[in-house]
Amino acid sequence: MPGYTPKSSDVLERFLRYVQVDSQSDPHNEDETPSTACQRNLARLLASELAELGCEDVALTEHAYVTASLPASAGAEGLPALGLIAHVDTAPDAPASGVRPHIVRYEGGELVHGERDGKRVVTTPEELPALLRHVGEDLVCTDGTTLLGADDKAGVAEIVALLARLAATPELPHPCIKVAFVPDEEIGHGAALLDLDAFGATWAYTVDGEELGEFNWECFSASQATVTAHGVEVHPGSAKGVMVNAITLLREFDELLPAAERPEHTEGYEGFFHPIEISGGSGEATLTYIVRDFDAERFAAREQLLRDCAAFLNQRYGDGTVTVEVREQYRNMVERLRGMDFLRDNALDAMAACGMEPRVVPVRGGTDGAQLTLRGLPCPNLPTGGYNFHGVREFIPVRSMELMVDALEQLVGRFAVPQE
Template identity: 45%
Template sequence: MQQIINRFISYITIDTESDPESNTTPSTEKQWDLANKLVEELKAIGLSDVTIDENAYIMATLPSNVEHNVPVIGFVSHFDTSPDFTGANVKPQIINDYDGKDIVLNAEENIVLSPDYFEDLLLYKGQTIITTDGTTLLGADDKAGITEIVTAMEYLINHPEIKHGKIRIGFTPDEEIGRGAHKFDVEKFGADWAYTMDGSQVGELEYENFNAAGAKIKVKGKIVHPGYAKGKMINSMYYASEFINALPRLETPECTEGYEGFFHLHDIEGDVEETTLQYIIRDHDMDKFEARKALLEKIVFDLNTKYESEIFQIEIKDQYFNMKEKVEPVMHIVDIAEEAMKAVGVTPLIKAIRGGTDGSQLSYMGLPCPNIFAGGHNFHGRYEYVPVESMQKAVDVICKIAELTAKEK
């Protein structure tokens, strides 16, 4: 497992945070640092057709080692990290033989990763856990996935007795800001289907995800000297709070689970003259998803009517859709992943993603793409961690999927 640890740390210590305000691809120049490193590493382990395009999309091939016809399969991960929390100067901590107690991430700032709050930690008692130092995210989302794919390809190259068909791998930028598949060349990739290695807990296998949209609400105000403001000033921040309070308070991420959708206010920026609210809208059910978008527009209309002025403006953009519609007609690709997990001693946890992956967009682009666990927990924040044993199991699953797909019928 030391090889996995070393490879993973070499990736997470490179800052690849993406930027939703950028119009470039990748959205940040620093993503090239890891992208270029990956290209050289893929060549070094012996993959062929290693390419990187002008937008930093990486592809490579492991040629088939069987003579009969086998479907071409792919494995995909993203190398950017979330802008929700800093990914600069990651200082990982390795906890050997975890004892099931609190892990002090940062004594100076009293930051503690505790199983009293994060109960999933207890699943990994006795294992090796990699954590942050409490000041950054870790980057297991999705550098754990990249680690697993590269390690699995290297293992298959070094063990030609494991029979497999042609395997394509793809690494993308900007997944965390919803653009990971936007410029992915599905035709060039040339796979019959693929799997994203971008899930969380060991055993996760997912072919349903949220329908997703983003909403930007601009609230216009009017600044006047506060000493002479009566009847004249319009404080956009007060009006913005009225919009916030018009939404159902319990339909938020912290109050929902399973198939329950939500509105998530993730950014506010404002002053008296103008306030901007940024929301994400999520629901697995398409009708409910459309109703959520309609509710936002209705609140804007009602408030503008109430104040007899166009104080509120709204812009809604769809981001991705539930892959279930595209995967269900080819459910054998999920069955193969489930069989592979069971074969390597992993209990499959088939459930809906409360989020999205590149796979959701790729599925609608003609590449059915379920999602498999990468092993990390508490993504996008200082409490992120990943058990090394989970990463090893993901490597095993990738290799077994390759083997099962190549079996002669």
């Protein structure tokens, strides 16, 4: 992003502190919120810092939700409040305890993050062509043994750095800003317990995306399907014509689904079926899928195909041999954002003002914003500037975080006037 020099902020210092506070969520304890006690540590730290910045109504709930308000600038007091939201937990996909961030000056070629089990951990431009856009920049990496936590502690740091700037420079225009930092986004809980009436925002943005310039107001519609096969067990020595192996049934079920419609073969607006977990034995076995699509009709057709596959096998092996339970997780937020083009246009204009190349990109996943939008708080998603989320090769350019603080300043300024 040549030609634009970001303002100074304390975003790097905040980010380096936040990533060293363990806050990984636990999918095996999703019935409790937060799913891990360590998330409370970061929540307490953030609540304290927001109070020090002069935010009002700072609250820390028993479920590790942090909320606060920054009063509007002069002349914008009567305008609707704008929310900024990020999540405090980090993904359970890779080790996340004892994060040791360090800064690498990237000069091209391989980016060496660190070392793991005696082997270098690297990212190459062939794997990530966007890496070459950051030649000559400082990149925050881990030592290669843990993820970094830029997802979403970069978003947290960028929001808090913005609030620090606005508090120190009260003449910068902005409406009342409502902030929420929430737990357990990475395991699907996210902002489920955020009291929207008490929060008080009319519309909001999550800051939870990746590459600079990417704006998300479309995401997958998502469901989880549990397929259970009930076999007939007999001694294998006398099984001919009698045994029905539940494991084999699940294999047959999976083979009935379109082979090309898997995550490893899809991109853009293409949906998929993704088997994520299998358990059981020859008598009874269970296979869990996540099902994703952007289009509502195609999404419904995918869920129906699962039921049709079960019906086909039940016709062959007997009623009740295969059962399918489908649980909806979230919907494509664009279904509720149509007609609110100012949310998109303000975000794109704000990023362009900071030298970014703004573009609308569909999220091949979900965000807290999808859940919140369906609950009545319009909430598209902004980038953080990070790369390689959910793994030990995660990194984020320092300049990208600084630019996002500037973009947030530009964004909130655009809400300091009435929206049409």
